[in-house]
Amino acid sequence: MRTRRRRGxxxxxxxxxxxxxxxxxxxxxxxxxxxxxxxxLVASLPVAVATFVFSVPGAVGGTxxxxxxxxxxxxxxRPLMWVxxxxxxxxVSWVCLGLSYMWRRRTKHVQVVRRLETSYGEEIFENSLNxxxxxxxxxxxxxxxxxxxELLGWPHKxxxxxxxxxxxEDIGRFKAELERLFERGEVRDVELRFxxxxxxxxxxxxxxxxxxxxxxxxxxxxxxxxxxxxxxxxEAEVRYRHLIExxxxxxxxxxxxLDRTGSLLWCNRAVGKFFGVDRDELVGMKAIxxxxxxxxxxxxGERFAKVVREAYQQGTAVEGQECRVRLGPGRESRMLMFRxxxxxxxxxxxxxxxRIEYYTDITRLKKLQQELEEQKGRxxxxxxxxxxxNSAVSHEVRKPALGALWxxxxxxxxxxxxxxxxxxxxxxxxxxxLERMRKLIEDLxxxxxxxxxxxxxxxxxxxxxxxxxxxxxxxxxxxxxVRVAKQLPRVWGVPxxxxxxxxxxxxxxxxxxxxxxxxxxxxxxxxxxxxxxFIVQDNGPGIExxxxxxxxxxxxRLDAKKExxxxxxxxxxxxxxxxxxxxxxxxxLGKGTVFxxxxxxxxxxxxxxxxx
Numbered sequence: 053m054r055t056r057r058r059r060g061x062x063x064x065x066x067x068x069x070x071x072x073x074x075x076x077x078x079x080x081x082x083x084x085x086x087x088x089x090x091x092x093l094v095a096s097l098p099v100a101v102a103t104f105v106f107s108v109p110g111a112v113g114g115t116x117x118x119x120x121x122x123x124x125x126x127x128x129x130r131p132l133m134w135v136x137x138x139x140x141x142x143x144v145s146w147v148c149l150g151l152s153y154m155w156r157r158r159t160k161h162v163q164v165v166r167r168l169e170t171s172y173g174e175e176i177f178e179n180s181l182n183x184x185x186x187x188x189x190x191x192x193x194x195x196x197x198x199x200x201x202e203l204l205g206w207p208h209k210x211x212x213x214x215x216x217x218x219x220x221e222d223i224g225r226f227k228a229e230l231e232r233l234f235e236r237g238e239v240r241d242v243e244l245r246f247x248x249x250x251x252x253x254x255x256x257x258x259x260x261x262x263x264x265x266x267x268x269x270x271x272x273x274x275x276x277x278x279x280x281x282x283x284x285x286x287e288a289e290v291r292y293r294h295l296i297e298x299x300x301x302x303x304x305x306x307x308x309x310l311d312r313t314g315s316l317l318w319c320n321r322a323v324g325k326f327f328g329v330d331r332d333e334l335v336g337m338k339a340i341x342x343x344x345x346x347x348x349x350x351x352x353g354e355r356f357a358k359v360v361r362e363a364y365q366q367g368t369a370v371e372g373q374e375c376r377v378r379l380g381p382g383r384e385s386r387m388l389m390f391r392x393x394x395x396x397x398x399x400x401x402x403x404x405x406x407r408i409e410y411y412t413d414i415t416r417l418k419k420l421q422q423e424l425e426e427q428k429g430r431x432x433x434x435x436x437x438x439x440x441x442n443s444a445v446s447h448e449v450r451k452p453a454l455g456a457l458w459x460x461x462x463x464x465x466x467x468x469x470x471x472x473x474x475x476x477x478x479x480x481x482x483x484x485x486l487e488r489m490r491k492l493i494e495d496l497x498x499x500x501x502x503x504x505x506x507x508x509x510x511x512x513x514x515x516x517x518x519x520x521x522x523x524x525x526x527x528x529x530x531x532x533x534v535r536v537a538k539q540l541p542r543v544w545g546v547p548x549x550x551x552x553x554x555x556x557x558x559x560x561x562x563x564x565x566x567x568x569x570x571x572x573x574x575x576x577x578x579x580x581x582x583x584x585x586f587i588v589q590d591n592g593p594g595i596e597x598x599x600x601x602x603x604x605x606x607x608x609r610l611d612a613k614k615e616x617x618x619x620x621x622x623x624x625x626x627x628x629x630x631x632x633x634x635x636x637x638x639x640x641l642g643k644g645t646v647f648x649x650x651x652x653x654x655x656x657x658x659x660x661x662x663x664x
Contacts, residue, residue, distance in 0.1 A: 179198065182199060183200040184200065184272075185269070186267060187268050189266055192211065194210075204248045206249050214226070214227075218245075221245070226244060244258070256273060258270060307408070308342075310408075310409070316337050329382075350375045350377060356390070367394055369392060373389070374387065374388070389412040393407065517551045522534060533569060533570070544653065545631045561592065567592065584651055587646060605622060633650040635650075
């Protein structure tokens with residue numbers, strides 16, 4: 053209030069002084085008595101002062117006072133002079149009033165802008181989440197914000213000395229960055245440590261900007277949480293790396309890691325066990341030297357080393373290289389499978405790359421393979437002997453059976469009508485048994501001979517095979533309604549065996565059918581596992597569920613009154629099995645039986661070959 057009054061008195065004094073000075077000039081210079089344009093202008097000067105100081109009241113009052121000063125000179129003057137003088141003074145006051153308004157408006161705008169800038173800058177400075185320091189060239193803080201006081205301490209100190217808040221080990225670097233700040237105008241992404249009042253290290257990331265040649269502003273972001281997370285991640289990486297290494301150490305697989313320079317980074321315990329070396333001695337050794345040591349304990353080491361060296365030079369992989377370790381001090385004789393795979397650096401990165409190598413112990417696998425080969429040889433030998441035995445037995449058994457059958461036929465034919473009835477009946481029964489024995493021997497020989505050579509497989513047109521089979525069985529199928537689905541697929545197998553398979557199923561469906569009009573329907577279905585399923589369905593009497601598996605046994609007959617040996621379905625199962633498929637029966641008494649079996653589709657590459 054006092055300041056405002058003081059300012060009012062100063063303004064009034066300035067106006068009064070201006071008028072007193074103007075009156076003195078007018079009367080001392082004689083312009084007041086002899087009025088002219090110059091006198092009017094001089095008298096108008098206080099109007100400008102009054103207008104600028106008091107605005108409209110000053111303009112009105114100043115005009116009246118200025119005209120009063122000019123009154124002595126205007127007495128006796130013409131009316132025109134009165135009008136001109138009045139207009140001149142009023143014009144000066146009006147112009148000054150406009151200039152005063154413009155000046156006051158500009159001044160007010162500048163004050164408002166400065167007040168906003170000051171208020172906004174102070175708000176940002178104090179409430180920033182980061183530490184903000186105003187520094188001199190020596191690094192001493194001359195002003196600091198709230199975040200600095202909360203994080204570093206010293207809440208009542210506006211300034212801090214360099215040695216108070218910078219970690220002693222980082223003072224040299226801080227000074228170098230500070231010098232760079234004042235030379236270049238700014239610094240960014242500088243990581244170092246501050247120290248709090250309680251002597252706690254605070255990792256920070258700095259960025260600064262020079263304000264003047266003596267002052268700069270430095271902003272520091274607290275990295276404590278980031279550093280803590282980085283340490284946790286590093287600890288987790290170490291922990292998981294050790295876990296992985298321990299896990300790999302327990303494997304029987306030898307693992308070797310090479311860097312991009314060809315040096316051994318790490319290998320697991322199995323490598324030392326395989327080659328009788330201390331794995332720690334291999335770390336850091338060049339891969340070529342390690343290779344020489346490995347080749348030295350192998351039976352065919354030179355060949356092995358040559359293959360691996362060429363892969364190193366060409367940057368290619370080594371796949372499935374077998375090698376045998378010789379028996380020696382600290383190592384056992386074993387068979388290993390070696391693989392070496394180059395690791396390319398990540399896209400857009402120079403670092404990284406190298407190789408990973410595996411030594412797989414296949415000693416047991418090789419032993420099992422050898423035993424399997426030996427067993428296979430023995431089995432093939434046994435099968436051959438069984439085949440020879442079966443052939444010999446069937447020949448030796450068939451020979452007396454045929455001889456006995458011939459003698460019975462001869463007796464029946466030669467002594468026709470001379471034999472007593474009971475003797476002839478007995479001979480007829482003997483003849484039937486011998487005929488059945490002959491048929492059994494033939495079926496047994498045929499069953500044991502059913503072998504399918506996979507090399508003999510070809511594309512089989514089931515449509516053509518089935519049509520030919522039905523035509524061959526025309527006599528057996530007389531009076532039978534046989535329905536066949538259209539466009540039966542092609543399968544992969546042996547045509548003669550597949551024809552035999554369909555023939556046995558058709559004869560079986562007709563032989564045991566009890567209907568006046570026997571019916572047989574043949575259809576198929578496409579399965580998703582690379583096979584086709586074929587269905588042979590009849591309208592016969594059906595089969596009880598407990599016999600659905602038994603009927604596929606050799607010489608199994610459910611109806612002893614029917615002719616035959618009961619080997620037909622056994623032949624079917626053997627043929628389907630040799631083709632890699634499966635056969636089974638489904639039935640319901642009184643509603644017939646359904647036989648289902650699967651055969652493989654033609655391989656895609658064979659289909660392509662057939663097209664070309």
